[in-house]
Amino acid sequence: MKWRTHTAIAKAIADVLGLDGSLRKALSSGSIDPDRRPDVTLRVSGRGRVYVARAPHHNPGLRVVMRHVWRARRSYLGGDDFEALRSLGRALHYIQDMSASKGFLGLSHDSVEGMVALLNIPVKVIEEGLSSAVCSPHYIEKTVRQVKPQKDAGKALEEACRASASVAGAVVGRKNPPEGLVDDFAQARRRYWSRTIPVAAAASLLFLAFALATQNVAVALGAVSGYIIQLLDRRYHYLRKEAEWYGVR
Numbered sequence: 001m002k003w004r005t006h007t008a009i010a011k012a013i014a015d016v017l018g019l020d021g022s023l024r025k026a027l028s029s030g031s032i033d034p035d036r037r038p039d040v041t042l043r044v045s046g047r048g049r050v051y052v053a054r055a056p057h058h059n060p061g062l063r064v065v066m067r068h069v070w071r072a073r074r075s076y077l078g079g080d081d082f083e084a085l086r087s088l089g090r091a092l093h094y095i096q097d098m099s100a101s102k103g104f105l106g107l108s109h110d111s112v113e114g115m116v117a118l119l120n121i122p123v124k125v126i127e128e129g130l131s132s133a134v135c136s137p138h139y140i141e142k143t144v145r146q147v148k149p150q151k152d153a154g155k156a157l158e159e160a161c162r163a164s165a166s167v168a169g170a171v172v173g174r175k176n177p178p179e180g181l182v183d184d185f186a187q188a189r190r191r192y193w194s195r196t197i198p199v200a201a202a203a204s205l206l207f208l209a210f211a212l213a214t215q216n217v218a219v220a221l222g223a224v225s226g227y228i229i230q231l232l233d234r235r236y237h238y239l240r241k242e243a244e245w246y247g248v249r
């Protein structure tokens, strides 16, 4: 997307949130920051060399977006609203770029973005996104995953506004955990340590013992099963992430 579009969406979100001077600027400058100071990712070349590359804007991957989202949320919980909005802006930049189709070989990309820049921001979409947002990292992940590159300029802008407002609303939502989360997480954590971990450890040890007994190194790889078993405690991992979103440990 063009800078004009990034900053216009930031302005619309700031209006609805009622942000003042410096916080408006933080969100707006964060929204164009990745083009000025790109994120980098580590890549492996065909020859096996590791090198540093610019994170792709139109397909940055969930991890790049979530890194900024988590940074924003932690700053917000810590009371640093300026940093929170800057990081949020960075996350929104990528989400907005993901909304515009690159087209075949990226040929139509500039024309879609050029047309988007001429459109007015659909304020209603921004309002709806902000008011319907759920304050949860899982909700944000789902929202980002659902962003599809649009070929039509109007649809691309709408997609960008809907997803941006939803994510913004989720990041600067409530600070205190929802009812029941702290207790549910404490219970899941007890269960994780008293049942899941012992079972996982037993499975790993069994494979290691069997590998020793049979002198078969390949069998030792079965020790990974312990790691996998603890991952299967979905409820614990889900609640842990939700709890972390509210700074609950």
Ligand SMILES: [Zn+2]
Pocket (backbone or CB within 6 Å): 001, 034, 035, 057, 093, 097
């Ligand atoms: Zn960009």
